[in-house]
Amino acid sequence: MEKILVTGGAGYLGSILVPALLERGYDVTVLDNFLYRQNSLLECCSNPKFSILRGDCRDESLIREILPSFDVIFPLAALVGAPLCARDTIGAVTTNRDAVVMLNRYRSRAQRIIIPITNSGYGIGTKGKFCTEESPLNPISLYGRTKVEAEKAVLDTGNAISLRLATVFGASPRMRTDLLVNDFVYRAVYDRAVVLFEAHAKRNYIHVRDVARAFLHVLRNFDRMSGAYNVGLSSANLSKAELCRKIQHHIPGFVFHESQIGEDPDKRDYIVSNEKIEKTGFLPAYSLDDGILELKKVFTIIKNNQYANV
Secondary structure (H helix, E strand, O other), rough: OOOOEOOOOOOHHHHHHHHHHHHHHOEEEEEEEOOOOOOHHHHHHOOEEEEEEEEOOHHHHHHHHHHHHHEEEEEOOOOOHHHHHOOOHHHHHHHHHHHHHHHHOOOOOOOOOEEEHHHHEEEOOOOOEEEEOOOOOOOOOHHHHHHHHHHHHHHHOEEEEEEEOOEEEEEEEEOOOOOOHHHHHHHHHOOOEEEEEEOOEEEEEEHHHHHHHHHHHHHOOOHOOOEEEEOOOOOOOEEEHHHHHHHHHOOOOOOOEOOOEEEEEEEHHHHEEHHHHHHHOOOOOOOOHHHHEEEEEEHHHHOOOOOOOO
C-alpha cells in the first residue's frame, strides 16, 4: 500500500483526512508543529500504519531527509485565513508558499502531490457568472496570493493536482470556530444575533468531511485527473444574508442585521462552478443544512473561542 506524507496533518482538515486514510489501509506519516497544542490525532496512535513527526514543514534538512520515503504528498500545513495571514505575514509567506515550493523542489517526479488551496483566489467575480478552473485568478488577500503561488509551483512541475476549496464548514477533532459558517452558527446559538457587513457578497461552501472525501477521490483517480479542481457544494453559492436565512430555519429566534461598516479581508464575492470535479464522479455527501444541524450540536459542547485560529 502506498505511503503518504501529510504536512499539517493534525489541523482542521488533516484530523478528518488522516483517520480516513488509515481506515483504507494507507501508511500515513504526519508532520506537524502542533501550533495550537491540539491532540486531535490521539485515536490514530494505536494504528501501526500511523507515524508522527513533530517538526516544521519549513525545515529544509528535515524535508530532504524524510521525503524520499513517500509515494504521495499532501501539503496541508498552512496559516489558514486572511486575518491570521495579515497578523503574521512572514509566517504566511514562508509556510503557505515557500515551504511548498521547497518541498516541490525536492520531490522526485514520480512522487504525486495533491494540494489544497482556496477558491478565494478568484477574488471578486463577475456578477452572475460562474468561476471555473479557467477563470483568471485575482487573489486580493495575502492568504489568497500565497496559496495561488504555491498552486502554480506544483502544477507547473507536473504529477500534481490542486483542489480549490470553497469556504469549509463542519466539525473536526481540531475544531475551528472562526470559519464563516461555523462562526455564524456559534453566534446564532449563543448570541442569537449577528451583524453582517457586505451581506450581499456571495461565496461557495463545502463540508470538511467532503473535502477529505475529495482528497480520497483524487488519490484513487489520480491517473485520469489533472490540473486544478473547484471543490464546493453546487447548491450553496450563497450570500452572507442567504446563509443567515438558512441558519434561521434551524435556529428560530436568530436574527441578523446589515451594516455598512466593515469589510471582508478576502474581498470574496463570486459564484463557483464545481462541474469539472463532478464530472469525474465526485459529489458532496453533506449539505449545508446537515452542517448547520451538526454545528448546533457541537456548540452545545463548545462554549468558548479557544478553537479559533485568531
